[in-house]
Amino acid sequence: MEDELRSVISANAAFYEAFQALDFDIMCSVWHHTPHVYCIHPGWDILRGWESVRESWRAIMGSAAYMKIEISDPVGVVKDKTAWVTCIENIYTIAEGITTHATVASTNIFESTASGWKLVAHHGSPTGAVLSMNDEVEN
Amino acid sequence: MEDELRSVISANAAFYEAFQALDFDIMCSVWHHTPHVYCIHPGWDILRGWESVRESWRAIMGSAAYMKIEISDPVGVVKDKTAWVTCIENIYTIAEGITTHATVASTNIFESTASGWKLVAHHGSPTGAVLSMNDEVEN
Numbered sequence: 001m002e003d004e005l006r007s008v009i010s011a012n013a014a015f016y017e018a019f020q021a022l023d024f025d026i027m028c029s030v031w032h033h034t035p036h037v038y039c040i041h042p043g044w045d046i047l048r049g050w051e052s053v054r055e056s057w058r059a060i061m062g063s064a065a066y067m068k069i070e071i072s073d074p075v076g077v078v079k080d081k082t083a084w085v086t087c088i089e090n091i092y093t094i095a096e097g098i099t100t101h102a103t104v105a106s107t108n109i110f111e112s113t114a115s116g117w118k119l120v121a122h123h124g125s126p127t128g129a130v131l132s133m134n135d136e137v138e139n
Numbered sequence: 140m141e142d143e144l145r146s147v148i149s150a151n152a153a154f155y156e157a158f159q160a161l162d163f164d165i166m167c168s169v170w171h172h173t174p175h176v177y178c179i180h181p182g183w184d185i186l187r188g189w190e191s192v193r194e195s196w197r198a199i200m201g202s203a204a205y206m207k208i209e210i211s212d213p214v215g216v217v218k219d220k221t222a223w224v225t226c227i228e229n230i231y232t233i234a235e236g237i238t239t240h241a242t243v244a245s246t247n248i249f250e251s252t253a254s255g256w257k258l259v260a261h262h263g264s265p266t267g268a269v270l271s272m273n274d275e276v277e278n
């Protein structure tokens with residue numbers, strides 16, 4: 001199981017390498033292309049199914065000019081052919097000459113396939129943010 | 140597997156019933172009490188281990204006066220003895236006479252135990268929020 005855990009942590013790192021490199025093709029190869037995959041980008045609703053997830057990455061990678069991602073505190077759990085990793089993403093982006101830094105807490109779920117561990121779910125949420133209050137309703 | 144999927148969806152509903160009822164003991168019974176559980180409340184960092192997760196619920200339930208939670212669009216996946224459910228939480232709280240409404244996208248991971256499906260991970264993130272930008276760094 002230790003070997004499997006190392007493989008999952010590597011698969012998790014490969015996801016972030018693809019993200020940082022803004023490499024759409026590698027990002028596609030990291031994911032399992034099945035209807036039950038989903039992705040929740042920070043602040044977004046749930047995107048379900050590979051096509052929706054794929055197009056979200058195409059849009060994100062088409063709009064970002066530079067990205068550096070440092071992962072801290074990755075912790076993995078392996079249960080048979082399923083695994084998940086939680087970590088903190090430190091994301092630095094440059095747009096219009098200004099570097100911004102965002103911190104995101106992430107859950108990444110993987111499944112073991114004939115091609116190795118593939119990502120089936122990514123859920124990222126901004127840390128240090130408060131619960132979004134959409135409406136106030138009079139009593 | 141259809142029976143297992145129904146059981147997981149029921150376990151997911153039981154989690155939200157405990158949350159809405161602000162019932163700390165039932166909330167504890169919904170979770171698997173192991174070191175590898177974790178919880179990411181909306182906007183929070185990752186809490187790891189049952190003790191940290193338990194104390195966060197104690198604090199949340201001690202401070203909330205009234206809560207109503209409606210779940211929409213729950214989708215579950217079962218893989219052997221592991222399962223996960225994603226859903227949208229519509230949360231209404233009352234504090235100081237004002238009702239507020241928040242929408243949260245959630246990932247809940249469950250494991251099959253001798254006592255049924257138990258929650259091992261809850262990750263909630265505000266929807267409609269933008270990525271939290273903590274710092275601006277000069278180039």
